Amino acid sequence: MRRLAVALALVLTTTLAMADEPVQLLDFDDLDGWAVDDHSAALSVFRNTCRDLDGSDWQALCRVAETAPDARTFFELFFRPVLIGGEDPALFTGYFEPELSGSRTRTSRYRFPVYRMPPEASGRWLSREQIEESRVLEGRGLEIAWVDDAVELFFLQIQGSGRISLAGGGVIRVGYAGRNGHEYRSVGQELVRRGVYQAHQVSAQIIQAWVRRNPTAGRDLLHHNPSYVFFREVDITDPALGPLGAMNRNITPHRTIAVDPDYTPLGAPVWIEKGGDGPIHRLMIAQDTGGAIQGPQRADIFFGYGDEAGEAAGVIRDPGRMVVLLPIERAYQLIPDA
Known part of the structure; x- marks a missing residue:
C-alpha cells in the first residue's frame, strides 16, 4: 500500500477537499472516552512530527508542545475537535510491519525479488501483471534482497514497509520508495465478488492461505491488484522504533494512523472511536498514508511489527468515527457562521 513524505504543501489542498464535505465542530465532551485516555502518550507522538x-x-x-505541558490541558486549550464527512460511519483497518525471511543473493529458496524503483517507473507505468510476466526488472541490479514467499512479498507491498531477516544473519529494513502509478485494488473484495468468501470472513491470513492452496488461481488473484510498490533500504538505528511513515519519521504502534491527506493534515491529532471487537477510543496522530486510505472517515491503525501485530491488524475492518483536532482558529475558519 505506502509511504512517501508528503507533509509539505498540504494545507491548501486539505482545505479545498474539506470544502466538499460536511464539517461539524464538536466539544471534547462529545468524544467518547476522551477523559480516560493517556494524553501524554499521544503528546509524545505528536512532538515527533509536529515540527x-x-x-x-x-x-x-x-x-508549546516541546515545553512538556500537561497533555490533556494542551489539547483542550489549543485545539477544537472537527468531524469531517458528516455522520457516515468511518472505516478502520489495521496495518503492521511484516518480517520476512530473505537473502542478499538469489538461491533456490530465496527467489522472489524486492525491487528498488526503476527510473522509468515515474507516472503511470506497467501493471503488476506486466511487471512480473515480462521480467522487465530482472538483471538490472535493482534487487535489494530476495525472499522465500511470493504471497508475503505481495503483502509487504500492501503494508509499504517491513523487515527482512537474512539467512546469513542480520536484518534489513525496507521502506516505501514509490509505485507504478496504478490504483490499489483489494484482492479481499475480489474474493467476495467471486463468491469464494463472505465479507466478514476475509482477512489477510485467509487470503494468504487461499492463494497458497490455489497457486494458479492465486497468482491471477494477486494480479487483480495492478499496483506495484518499490522499496528503498532504510537504516535501522534502533530496532525498537517503528518504520518511517509518510512524514519520514518513525511511527508508533497503537498511536499512529494512516489517513487521506486530502482531508486530514499529516501530523494532526485525530480522535478515533473504533467499534467492532476490541473497540479503541484513543487519541492518535496522523503520520502515514496508504493507497487504500481514501476519504475523510478512513484510517489505518498501525499495530507494530511481526506475526502478532500482523494477526491483530489483519482482522480489523470496523466502523466508528474519527475526529480531527485542529488549531482553534483553523477549525473555525472551516465554519463561516460559527
Missing part, C-alpha cells in the same frame, strides 16, 4: 507541519499556527503549537 514538519506547515503553518505558523502549527509551529506555534509545536513550540
Whole structure:
C-alpha cells in the first residue's frame, strides 16, 4: 500500500477537499472516552512530527508542545475537535510491519525479488501483471534482497514497509520508495465478488492461505491488484522504533494512523472511536498514508511489527468515527457562521 513524505504543501489542498464535505465542530465532551485516555502518550507522538507541519499556527503549537505541558490541558486549550464527512460511519483497518525471511543473493529458496524503483517507473507505468510476466526488472541490479514467499512479498507491498531477516544473519529494513502509478485494488473484495468468501470472513491470513492452496488461481488473484510498490533500504538505528511513515519519521504502534491527506493534515491529532471487537477510543496522530486510505472517515491503525501485530491488524475492518483536532482558529475558519 505506502509511504512517501508528503507533509509539505498540504494545507491548501486539505482545505479545498474539506470544502466538499460536511464539517461539524464538536466539544471534547462529545468524544467518547476522551477523559480516560493517556494524553501524554499521544503528546509524545505528536512532538515527533509536529515540527514538519506547515503553518505558523502549527509551529506555534509545536513550540508549546516541546515545553512538556500537561497533555490533556494542551489539547483542550489549543485545539477544537472537527468531524469531517458528516455522520457516515468511518472505516478502520489495521496495518503492521511484516518480517520476512530473505537473502542478499538469489538461491533456490530465496527467489522472489524486492525491487528498488526503476527510473522509468515515474507516472503511470506497467501493471503488476506486466511487471512480473515480462521480467522487465530482472538483471538490472535493482534487487535489494530476495525472499522465500511470493504471497508475503505481495503483502509487504500492501503494508509499504517491513523487515527482512537474512539467512546469513542480520536484518534489513525496507521502506516505501514509490509505485507504478496504478490504483490499489483489494484482492479481499475480489474474493467476495467471486463468491469464494463472505465479507466478514476475509482477512489477510485467509487470503494468504487461499492463494497458497490455489497457486494458479492465486497468482491471477494477486494480479487483480495492478499496483506495484518499490522499496528503498532504510537504516535501522534502533530496532525498537517503528518504520518511517509518510512524514519520514518513525511511527508508533497503537498511536499512529494512516489517513487521506486530502482531508486530514499529516501530523494532526485525530480522535478515533473504533467499534467492532476490541473497540479503541484513543487519541492518535496522523503520520502515514496508504493507497487504500481514501476519504475523510478512513484510517489505518498501525499495530507494530511481526506475526502478532500482523494477526491483530489483519482482522480489523470496523466502523466508528474519527475526529480531527485542529488549531482553534483553523477549525473555525472551516465554519463561516460559527
